[in-house]
Amino acid sequence: MKRETMINAALLLAMIAVPLWAYYAGKPFTITLATKVAILALAGVGLNIALGIGGLVSFGHAAFFGLGGYTMGILASHAQSYSPLFNWPFLFEGSQNMLMIWGVTILVSALAGLIIGLLALRTSGVYFIMLSLAFGQMLYYFAISWPAYGGEDGLSIYVRNGFPGLNTLDPIQFFAICFALLLLALFFTHRLMNSPFGLALNAARQSPLRAATVGVGVFRLRLVALIISAIITGLAGALYADLNRFISPTMLSWQTSGEIMVFVILGGVGRLMGPLAGAALFIILEQVLGPISEYWHIYLGAMLLLVVLFARGGIIGSLAKRDAAHE
Amino acid sequence: MSAILLAEQVLNGLQSGMMLFLTAAGLTLIFGVMGLINLAHGSLYMVGAFAAAAVAAYTGSFLLALAASIAAAAAAGALVEVLVIRRLYARDHLDQVLATFALILIFSEGTRWIYGSFPLFLNIPPYLSGPITLPGGIQYPLYRLTIIGVGLAVALGLYGLITHTKLGIRIRAGENDREMISALGVDIGKLYTIIFALGAALAGLAGALVGAIQSVQVGMGEPVLILAFVVIVIGGIGSIKGALVGALLVGLTDTLGPLFLPCLFGLFLEPASAATIGASLASMLIYILMAAILVWRPSGLYGVRA
Amino acid sequence: MNNPVLRLENIQKSFGALVASDNISLDLRAGEIHALIGPNGAGKSTLIQQIAGSLAPDHGRISLLGQDISKAGLSQRARLGLARTFQISELALEDSVLQNVLLGVIGASGRVFRFFRNALKDQDNITQANTALSRVGLLEVAQKPVSTLSHGQRRQLEIAIALTLKPKVLLLDEPMAGLGGSGSKALMPLLETLKSEAPILLVEHDMDAVFALADRISVLVYGKLIATGSVAEIRANREVRTAYLGDEA
Numbered sequence: 083m084k085r086e087t088m089i090n091a092a093l094l095l096a097m098i099a100v101p102l103w104a105y106y107a108g109k110p111f112t113i114t115l116a117t118k119v120a121i122l123a124l125a126g127v128g129l130n131i132a133l134g135i136g137g138l139v140s141f142g143h144a145a146f147f148g149l150g151g152y153t154m155g156i157l158a159s160h161a162q163s164y165s166p167l168f169n170w171p172f173l174f175e176g177s178q179n180m181l182m183i184w185g186v187t188i189l190v191s192a193l194a195g196l197i198i199g200l201l202a203l204r205t206s207g208v209y210f211i212m213l214s215l216a217f218g219q220m221l222y223y224f225a226i227s228w229p230a231y232g233g234e235d236g237l238s239i240y241v242r243n244g245f246p247g248l249n250t251l252d253p254i255q256f257f258a259i260c261f262a263l264l265l266l267a268l269f270f271t272h273r274l275m276n277s278p279f280g281l282a283l284n285a286a287r288q289s290p291l292r293a294a295t296v297g298v299g300v301f302r303l304r305l306v307a308l309i310i311s312a313i314i315t316g317l318a319g320a321l322y323a324d325l326n327r328f329i330s331p332t333m334l335s336w337q338t339s340g341e342i343m344v345f346v347i348l349g350g351v352g353r354l355m356g357p358l359a360g361a362a363l364f365i366i367l368e369q370v371l372g373p374i375s376e377y378w379h380i381y382l383g384a385m386l387l388l389v390v391l392f393a394r395g396g397i398i399g400s401l402a403k404r405d406a407a408h409e
Numbered sequence: 410m411s412a413i414l415l416a417e418q419v420l421n422g423l424q425s426g427m428m429l430f431l432t433a434a435g436l437t438l439i440f441g442v443m444g445l446i447n448l449a450h451g452s453l454y455m456v457g458a459f460a461a462a463a464v465a466a467y468t469g470s471f472l473l474a475l476a477a478s479i480a481a482a483a484a485a486g487a488l489v490e491v492l493v494i495r496r497l498y499a500r501d502h503l504d505q506v507l508a509t510f511a512l513i514l515i516f517s518e519g520t521r522w523i524y525g526s527f528p529l530f531l532n533i534p535p536y537l538s539g540p541i542t543l544p545g546g547i548q549y550p551l552y553r554l555t556i557i558g559v560g561l562a563v564a565l566g567l568y569g570l571i572t573h574t575k576l577g578i579r580i581r582a583g584e585n586d587r588e589m590i591s592a593l594g595v596d597i598g599k600l601y602t603i604i605f606a607l608g609a610a611l612a613g614l615a616g617a618l619v620g621a622i623q624s625v626q627v628g629m630g631e632p633v634l635i636l637a638f639v640v641i642v643i644g645g646i647g648s649i650k651g652a653l654v655g656a657l658l659v660g661l662t663d664t665l666g667p668l669f670l671p672c673l674f675g676l677f678l679e680p681a682s683a684a685t686i687g688a689s690l691a692s693m694l695i696y697i698l699m700a701a702i703l704v705w706r707p708s709g710l711y712g713v714r715a
Numbered sequence: 716m717n718n719p720v721l722r723l724e725n726i727q728k729s730f731g732a733l734v735a736s737d738n739i740s741l742d743l744r745a746g747e748i749h750a751l752i753g754p755n756g757a758g759k760s761t762l763i764q765q766i767a768g769s770l771a772p773d774h775g776r777i778s779l780l781g782q783d784i785s786k787a788g789l790s791q792r793a794r795l796g797l798a799r800t801f802q803i804s805e806l807a808l809e810d811s812v813l814q815n816v817l818l819g820v821i822g823a824s825g826r827v828f829r830f831f832r833n834a835l836k837d838q839d840n841i842t843q844a845n846t847a848l849s850r851v852g853l854l855e856v857a858q859k860p861v862s863t864l865s866h867g868q869r870r871q872l873e874i875a876i877a878l879t880l881k882p883k884v885l886l887l888d889e890p891m892a893g894l895g896g897s898g899s900k901a902l903m904p905l906l907e908t909l910k911s912e913a914p915i916l917l918v919e920h921d922m923d924a925v926f927a928l929a930d931r932i933s934v935l936v937y938g939k940l941i942a943t944g945s946v947a948e949i950r951a952n953r954e955v956r957t958a959y960l961g962d963e964a
Binding site for chain 2: 201344
Binding site: 281282288289298 | 835
């Protein structure tokens with residue numbers, strides 16, 4: 083078996099074993115941390131499709147993450163206050179059902195991905211990076227200055243949203259929901275990587291001219307990739323909001339975009355499990371270094387710098403680098 | 410809306426535009442010559458402000474504080490260039506973004522470690538404080554007017570530097586053809602360090618000048634960095650002239666937008682919702698401006714390369 | 716007889732004051748190898764780019780099998796059967812040779828937007844890819860990453876990818892460059908057989924190969940087409956001799 087496959091399997095096993103252990107040992111906080119890892123990894127899986135496979139350096143994925151969060155927050159807050167979102171052209175009421183929220187999140191994120199993509203993908207290189215950043219900032223400032231949903235202070239949701247047949251307030255059950263979505267997204271990405279679409283997207287990252295020359299419409303290809311990426315990251319945002327029962331403009335900030343990118347890179351960009359490895363590392367670092375030093379971001383920064391300068395391919399890349407020699 | 414208020418806001422727009430220009434000029438120069446996206450540019454702005462605040466507190470001299478801001482930012486810039494940045498020139502944009510993002514984390518937390526999270530204060534010296542009366546009876550703070558003057562002077566100085574000095578010739582040559590200038594025997598490593606330090610010094614000066622109006626604190630660099638990026642993207646990456654035009658455009662949009670948009674919406678909406686929508690849109694206005702300009706001209710107003 | 720497969724009419728392209736294509740009309744007939752030659756800077760690459768669709772002419776019309784394709788984009792022209800190779804290889808270097816060829820198969824099929832089917836296990840596609848690879852003699856290296864291939868192998872791979880498009884026309888931009896004498900010789904029989912499947916517009920600097928292979932030759936000098944004709948006609952053409960050899964002719 084390839085080393086990368088073994089590492090991937092070990093990661094998934096740990097993601098099951100740790101929460102189970104915590105459940106029997108009665109440590110709900112550990113389960114919550116594992117849930118956070120699963121959700122952040124999901125956000126990273128979304129970015130990895132655009133960034134890792136498609137080579138689209140989006141510095142604005144917080145836009146999708148935050149939109150997912152706000153979709154959840156807006157629907158749930160209207161459900162809490164029994165006031166519809168709007169009456170015209172049809173009655174649209176709030177909801178505290180996760181399935182409903184996810185459905186709306188998918189629509190909203192896809193639409194955002196479509197609009198941002200249509201405009202930003204006209205450019206490339208630094209200009210694309212900056213345009214994606216600009217769209218993220220646009221939403222960030224809008225969220226801050228629009229008072230209806232908490233503005234700068236954010237919005238609290240008092241009860242976690244429900245899932246048919248499950249008790250979402252039980253940490254292990256909520257973890258199971260998040261982990262199941264992550265697995266689904268990973269499975270989808272795995273299939274996508276070897277699909278005609280994935281192959282074309284991957285080739286277009288390395289040489290857009292080559293892809294176009296064999297009849298692949300590169301713009302449409304990248305647009306679809308960005309939309310898929312937006313949907314997955316948006317779903318992660320909705321879950322993250324549910325985990326914290328709180329949303330604020332911070333979810334839309336450029337630091338959030340940067341952090342999502344950091345997990346993906348630390349884990350291994352373009353690798354299936356890179357986002358999971360990166361998110362896990364991030365949370366572990368936060369838990370281990372956080373208590374030692376208030377300024378643990380220095381170590382995070384130093385580590386990121388070292389990975390970028392000397393260990394391209396991230397954790398998974400470094401651990402699996404002997405694969406090529408073995409084949 | 411009175412003409413005096415309008416004039417005052419236009420001056421405020423010019424003032425923030427000029428400070429943006431100081432920050433953006435280095436950023437665009439570094440991209441134009443070295444092809445590098447430097448997210449840590451905002452950190453150098455912060456370094457300048459902290460150095461100024463520290464020196465002002467120690468010596469009480471504002472001019473010494475400004476000199477310290479320039480020196481500290483240039484030194485920090487040169488150090489970072491030698492240790493990290495020069496390994497990134499040959500890398501792709503993603504690596505540059507990540508490595509310089511890492512530098513932000515290190516700079517910000519490092520500064521917090523040394524100075525703590527509380528803001529420092531840098532006072533406007535007595536000889537520059539207070540309002541003066543401009544033609545037309547406009548009362549305007551002398552300090553802000555001075556800042557506009559400093560910005561103009563730097564713009565002129567940069568123009569002179571680039572068109573009339575040996576260093577300027579090398580910078581322009583570097584923008585056009587990197588292999589050629591190293592083939593001509595110019596020490597390209599040294600040239601890059603100098604350009605990077607120059608850009609850093611300008612950002613540091615801006616940090617100190619603005620620090621006297623606002624507070625000096627960790628994280629002050631990032632909003633400016635993002636605005637500076639908007640500026641150079643609007644102006645066309647690599648173009649100093651574009652940076653000046655972009656900076657003034659962004660500065661004016663950002664100050665005049667909140668003034669005009671609520672009035673504009675007031676024409677056809679009730680006052681309360683006009684104020685809300687106007688204010689929300691005003692906060693997004695520069696990003697809308699940037700997106701519109703890029704969709705219209707994908708490499709900015711004065712940009713040549715994509 | 717011999718309706719042109721590809722036809723250029725009055726193609727005009729300028730970059731500022733430089734006229735890269737000066738009112739060029741040219742056709743490519745079924746079953747032929749039509750070589751396009753000319754000194755460096757004559758505008759051959761610019762012309763190829765305009766035919767392939769990566770550069771738009773200022774004026775003029777390009778048609779493929781009677782259909783006007785002047786407005787079609789790069790990828791659209793490729794799907795219509797206009798296949799090209801590059802002077803400097805354009806390949807996905809990190810991917811395997813097979814993946815690069817499969818990309819061509821997928822692009823030609825127009826079925827790019829499939830997210831679940833495993834393209835690396837689709838027997839139909841693999842058979843097509845392998846056929847193309849064996850025609851250029853790269854079947855043994857199918858699983859290797861392109862980055863490990865020699866320069867010559869990369870040129871062969873470019874041709875294999877072009878073949879997967881079931882081309883109506885092949886635009887080959889210096890396929891012999893850097894192959895060396897024996898490499899060029901090995902490629903010649905392949906081009907000879909290919910021309911009966913799709914006529915070839917061949918840009919080439921290797922004059923021995925051009926004179927051995929071409930059915931017709933067009934000569935481009937400073938953006939102007941100064942002559943088109945059979946090998947013998949071109950050899951005898953005074954203007955061509957002047958352009959290539961200077962005044963000594």
